[in-house]
Amino acid sequence: MRRIMVAGNWKMHGTRASVAELTKGLRHLVLPSGVDVAVFPPFLYVNQVIDGLDGTSIAVGAQNSAAEASQGALTGEIAPSQLADAGCTFVLIGHSERRQIMGEQDELLNRKFAAAQACGLTPVLCVGETLVQRDAGKTLEVVGRQLSSIIEALGVGAFVNAVIAYEPVWAIGTGLTASPQQAQEVHAAIRAQLAAENAEVAQGVRLLYGGSVKAANAAELFGMPDIDGGLIGGASLNADEFGAICRAAGN
Numbered sequence: 001m002r003r004i005m006v007a008g009n010w011k012m013h014g015t016r017a018s019v020a021e022l023t024k025g026l027r028h029l030v031l032p033s034g035v036d037v038a039v040f041p042p043f044l045y046v047n048q049v050i051d052g053l054d055g056t057s058i059a060v061g062a063q064n065s066a067a068e069a070s071q072g073a074l075t076g077e078i079a080p081s082q083l084a085d086a087g088c089t090f091v092l093i094g095h096s097e098r099r100q101i102m103g104e105q106d107e108l109l110n111r112k113f114a115a116a117q118a119c120g121l122t123p124v125l126c127v128g129e130t131l132v133q134r135d136a137g138k139t140l141e142v143v144g145r146q147l148s149s150i151i152e153a154l155g156v157g158a159f160v161n162a163v164i165a166y167e168p169v170w171a172i173g174t175g176l177t178a179s180p181q182q183a184q185e186v187h188a189a190i191r192a193q194l195a196a197e198n199a200e201v202a203q204g205v206r207l208l209y210g211g212s213v214k215a216a217n218a219a220e221l222f223g224m225p226d227i228d229g230g231l232i233g234g235a236s237l238n239a240d241e242f243g244a245i246c247r248a249a250g251n
């Protein structure tokens with residue numbers, strides 16, 4: 001049985017004061033026992049959040065990491081070994097904002113994914129199509145290519161210890177959510193693509209949906225057979241709203 005996961009991607013939000021307040025709010029949440037919960041603060045606040053959530057069941061991840069596993073001469077980057085040393089357990093790989101705005105390409109993301117796993121982190125591979133690609137009927141092709149890049153480089157076994165997040169770019173931060181049926185269609189295709197390589201890996205991997213998830217629409221999305229939780233942006237910046245999403249996942 002796959003455990004449901006709810007993850008909060010804080011993106012480039014927060015100050016020391018607001019992070020302290022959000023962390024305090026998270027500490028006070030009563031979370032359902034069947035749900036794995038994680039938050040992804042900006043690098044600068046990772047230590048603060050790890051300290052602030054000490055003793056809770058909430059895991060902490062980073063939003064990005066270097067393509068090199070070990071520390072070294074790479075100005076401005078953060079090695080996955082350093083994230084592991086800080087106490088992170090997850091890292092986002094290939095969020096669409098990094099693919100689109102920072103120009104990260106599949107080949108680089110393959111290396112980041114492998115480096116993260118080499119350090120014991122669980123990568124959360126983000127995939128998704130733009131509105132232009134969806135309107136052109138290319139959704140499954142685009143997502144399939146993003147997934148096959150990792151499979152070809154690292155083998156399907158790389159997904160034994162990984163999470164996949166389907167985040168349609170047109171649904172991120174727009175208030176436009178994919179319908180549960182639209183999301184399920186893509187999640188089923190992702191699982192089928194993995195199953196064609198290895199059925200056991202496909203059955204075990206958690207597929208999260210991301211894109212304007214809030215407490216009001218979470219239960220319906222999480223009720224779909226191939227949706228194993230969510231990657232939450234804006235709504236994860238409010239502890240009560242995030243807690244409500246976690247509870248929706250627990251039902």
Ligand code: 13P
Pocket residue numbers: 009095167171172173174175210211212213231232233234235
């Ligand atoms: P929103 O929930 O703000 O749409 O963001 C989704 C996202 O990009 C999470 O990684």
